[in-house]
Amino acid sequence: MNDVQPKATIVIFGATGDLAKRKLFPSIYKLYQKGKLSQQFAVVGVARRPHTDESFRHYVKETIEEATKQELMDNQFISHFYYHSLDATNTKSYEQLNELLTRVEEQFHIPGNRIFYLAMAPEFFGTITSHLKSEGLTATNGWTRLVIEKPFGHDLQSAQKLNEEIRQSFSEEQIFRIDHYLGKEMVQNIEVIRFANAIFEPLWNNRFIANIQITSSETLGVEDRGRYYDHSGALRDMVQNHMLQMVALLAMEPPIKLTTDDIRSEKVKVLRALRPMTHDDVDKYFVRGQYGRGIVRGQQVVGYREEHSVDPHSNTETFVAGKLMIDNFRWAGVPFYIRTGKRMTEKSTKIVVQFKDVPMNLYYRTSEYVHPNLLVIHIQPDEGITLHLNAKKSGESMKTTPIKLDYCNNCIDGINTPEAYEKLLYDCMRGDATNFTHWDEVAASWSFVDPISEVWENTKAVDFPNYEAGSMGPKKADELLQKDGFHWWSLNGTM
Numbered sequence: 001m002n003d004v005q006p007k008a009t010i011v012i013f014g015a016t017g018d019l020a021k022r023k024l025f026p027s028i029y030k031l032y033q034k035g036k037l038s039q040q041f042a043v044v045g046v047a048r049r050p051h052t053d054e055s056f057r058h059y060v061k062e063t064i065e066e067a068t069k070q071e072l073m074d075n076q077f078i079s080h081f082y083y084h085s086l087d088a089t090n091t092k093s094y095e096q097l098n099e100l101l102t103r104v105e106e107q108f109h110i111p112g113n114r115i116f117y118l119a120m121a122p123e124f125f126g127t128i129t130s131h132l133k134s135e136g137l138t139a140t141n142g143w144t145r146l147v148i149e150k151p152f153g154h155d156l157q158s159a160q161k162l163n164e165e166i167r168q169s170f171s172e173e174q175i176f177r178i179d180h181y182l183g184k185e186m187v188q189n190i191e192v193i194r195f196a197n198a199i200f201e202p203l204w205n206n207r208f209i210a211n212i213q214i215t216s217s218e219t220l221g222v223e224d225r226g227r228y229y230d231h232s233g234a235l236r237d238m239v240q241n242h243m244l245q246m247v248a249l250l251a252m253e254p255p256i257k258l259t260t261d262d263i264r265s266e267k268v269k270v271l272r273a274l275r276p277m278t279h280d281d282v283d284k285y286f287v288r289g290q291y292g293r294g295i296v297r298g299q300q301v302v303g304y305r306e307e308h309s310v311d312p313h314s315n316t317e318t319f320v321a322g323k324l325m326i327d328n329f330r331w332a333g334v335p336f337y338i339r340t341g342k343r344m345t346e347k348s349t350k351i352v353v354q355f356k357d358v359p360m361n362l363y364y365r366t367s368e369y370v371h372p373n374l375l376v377i378h379i380q381p382d383e384g385i386t387l388h389l390n391a392k393k394s395g396e397s398m399k400t401t402p403i404k405l406d407y408c409n410n411c412i413d414g415i416n417t418p419e420a421y422e423k424l425l426y427d428c429m430r431g432d433a434t435n436f437t438h439w440d441e442v443a444a445s446w447s448f449v450d451p452i453s454e455v456w457e458n459t460k461a462v463d464f465p466n467y468e469a470g471s472m473g474p475k476k477a478d479e480l481l482q483k484d485g486f487h488w489w490s491l492n493g494t495m
């Protein structure tokens with residue numbers, strides 16, 4: 001774990017796909033540029049499409065140039081890339097892949113360390129992992145690790161089955177389940193804000209916090225992922241993983257130490273303490289939405305049901321809002337509101353912690369609005385923290401005015417803030433699994449989400465589409481908070 005320049009071969013299954021192109025190759029290049037890879041590394045791309053090493057290198061070079069908007073001058077870097085054409089279901093070609101890996105390891109003096117990155121559809125995960133073991137690709141002199149992309153199952157049962165298949169070939173310590181939100185700078189900052197500041201931790205409980213809101217809104221629609229998304233929906237695509245992971249980080253107890261196991265074990269406790277949804281509760285605590293036509297950033301866009309590869313009568317939700325209760329000592333009575341959706345007003349992920357009002361406000365008359373203190377954690381696109389306080393209005397006798405203390409992380413680190421995939425790949429190479437999800441977290445998240453999807457799948461949403469593209473979702477999502485005397489804090493910084 002202390003190896004700052006890990007020596008390893010990264011084998012990417014699905015190397016001709018979208019994820020490899022947009023995220024993985026550019027991230028590997030950035031790690032190389034920053035000196036985080038030694039010369040003892042190689043990348044072996046695997047997919048069915050025919051490629052020579054040369055044509056693959058050309059393809060990788062182009063994708064990196066497109067992503068970084070720079071000409072890639074360093075031919076040395078690209079010479080570490082190889083390609084093997086393989087159908088994941090064909091046993092014979094794994095032997096040939098193993099031969100190629102051994103040759104590449106000899107050439108670059110890599111001590112048998114291998115990362116198998118499955119950037120492919122989940123139906124292949126079991127087949128690939130069993131072949132990796134049966135054909136001897138995991139039997140090396142070094143370490144072997146498996147990186148698994150989401151979705152990890154469709155529900156608890158399918159996730160369990162998938163996990164059992166994978167565990168036939170890899171131990172839990174070797175499995176790195178990616179949740180790219182855990183690689184985001186400000187998501188990682190949640191722990192630091194909470195546990196390194198004496199002013200927050202004592203207040204971080206139901207005596208001082210009124211509610212916590214997490215919004216992750218997107219302007220994009222489903223793009224070319226309609227086939228996947230129409231069988232998934234926002235609940236499985238965003239809530240089961242990213243949103244619940246952020247809830248867990250916000251709500252967990254301080255870990256005994258900052259080790260992978262200690263942090264994960266605290267997160268699991270939160271996920272297990274989520275108040276389970278009975279089928280009758282779902283309508284009370286959760287709101288689903290689907291976008292219709294509308295205008296997003298000045299452009300007219302089609303409704304979800306008109307998107308490519310989407311059922312024209314689809315019942316799939318593209319928006320979810322929910323109220324989560326954590327039934328433990330610290331959080332009893334504090335609602336955690338979450339909201340995520342496609343084709344919303346803006347691309348933004350923010351966490352707002354709303355503190356309770358002071359017991360008696362001396363500076364306002366009863367008819368005047370009291371501004372609560374808010375701590376806003378800006379996850380993206382801006383990265384930072386804003387603390388909303390009240391201060392004296394200049395000149396006027398003892399009148400107050402809301403003020404903001406702002407810290408902008410990417411104003412300072414800006415260009416150097418690493419992309420989530422870059423950080424997570426590097427963590428995996430160093431054997432640090434802290435920012436990957438343990439099976440227990442995955443299982444607890446599915447257990448929470450499953451009753452909601454069961455209800456939604458079995459009842460037609462008669463009001464779909466129920467929000468206009470370019471809006472902040474259906475009205476019912478606002479009512480969810482209004483019932484509790486709260487409202488969503490706006491995302492555009494004017495609050």
Ligand SMILES: NC(=O)C1=CN([C@@H]2O[C@H](COP(=O)(O)OP(=O)(O)OC[C@H]3O[C@@H](n4cnc5c(N)ncnc54)[C@H](OP(=O)(O)O)[C@@H]3O)[C@@H](O)[C@H]2O)C=CC1
Nearest residue numbers: 014015016017018019047048049087088119120121149150
């Ligand atoms: N794209 C994204 O932004 C994200 C993707 N993911 C997940 O990552 C995974 C990959 O997604 P994405 O890159 O978008 O998918 P793509 O459909 O773009 O790529 C799929 C890849 O799998 C290869 N492939 C398909 N069938 C076989 C086979 N039988 N044998 C060998 N290779 C095969 C394809 O290559 P070929 O046709 O040449 O065989 C291609 O390289 C999925 O699990 C997805 O859910 C997760 C988060 C974000």
Ligand SMILES: O=C1O[C@H](COP(=O)(O)O)[C@@H](O)[C@H](O)[C@H]1O
Nearest residue numbers: 150180216218220237238242349
């Ligand atoms: O995992 C996913 O995340 C993206 C949103 O990620 P972000 O880093 O851009 O916020 C989402 O668009 C996609 O549907 C989902 O699969």
